Amino acid sequence: MKQVLQGLLAGVLVFLAGEARAQRLPFTWDVPKVVAVVDVPGVIVSEGVPVRMSAVLSKEKPEVIGQHLVSRFQAWELHVPKASLQPQLLRETMITALDTKQFISYTAILQANPDGTTTVFMGEANLGQGRLQPQSTVAPVFPGATDILNAELESSRTVTYAVSVGQSEVEAFYRTELGKAGFLEEEPRLFRSPNDEIKLSFSSTKEGRLAVVVVRRTVAQAPASPAAD
Incomplete structure (x- = not known):
């Protein structure tokens, strides 16, 4: 009987452990010896991917x-690439891990300060949401x-950017999108609405991509003609 009870108990423990893994709470940051919270934007968009940002100040060394x-x-149970595969885009140390189930990446940037403290920037990129349109x-x-x-x-007002497609594809995009907004293409690459005009121009970058310049101006309204007596 004792062996049977032990077997049942072991089975229950295995089941509960499996349930705990299945209901694993979202990852939470834990930085040792935090002395202050640093104010940073709550959410930014990096290359079209939403990134939730936070930062703290710690008395501990970056290595620890x-x-x-x-x-x-x-x-x-996050995937942590080995050190040689960790992206190092800054002078400060970066450590990245990936939740392969939720498809969320976690990145910590460790900035050593002259006073011996460390600023820890923590970013969570929700890759599962896909890229947002800029x-x-x-x-x-x-x-x-x-x-x-x-x-x-x-x-x-002007917006400039670079794309890896042809000019005709960009022009077609603006004919569709600006048409929805009430603009008419009165001249090639010049769109007008009752209040604004938008002009497109293009050039090539050194990398062979297409540089797009979009200029928007307010159109002066002609004074209304006096009513005839």
Whole structure:
């Protein structure tokens, strides 16, 4: 009987362990010796991917924090590439892990400060949401665009970016999107609405990509003619 009970207990424990893994809570950050929270934007969009950002200030050294975070990633059953495969895009140390079930990447950037503290930037990129179409207040931006730059002058607003498609494809995109917004193409690459005009221009980058410049200006309204007596 004792052996039977032990077997049943072992079976229950295995079942509960499996349930615990199936209901695993989302990953939470844990940085040792935190002394302050650093204010950063809550969510940014990097290359069209939404990234939730946070940061803290720690009294611990970057090497200790890095080892601690790797252990935590592994405890959460996240995939942690070996050191030689970790992307290092900055001077500061970067550590990245991937939740292969939820398709969320977690990246920590460890910045050593002159006073001996460490600023830890923590980013969570929801790769499962896919890439968002870049946005601009000037005009729609072609999907997949990079190097997006917005500028505002007294008389106009401009957005520039680069794409890896042909000019005709970009022009067709604007005919469709600006048409939906009430613009008419009165001249090649010049679109007008009752209040605004948008002009497109193109050039080639050194990398062989297409540079797109979109300029938007407000159209002066002609004064209304006096009513005839």
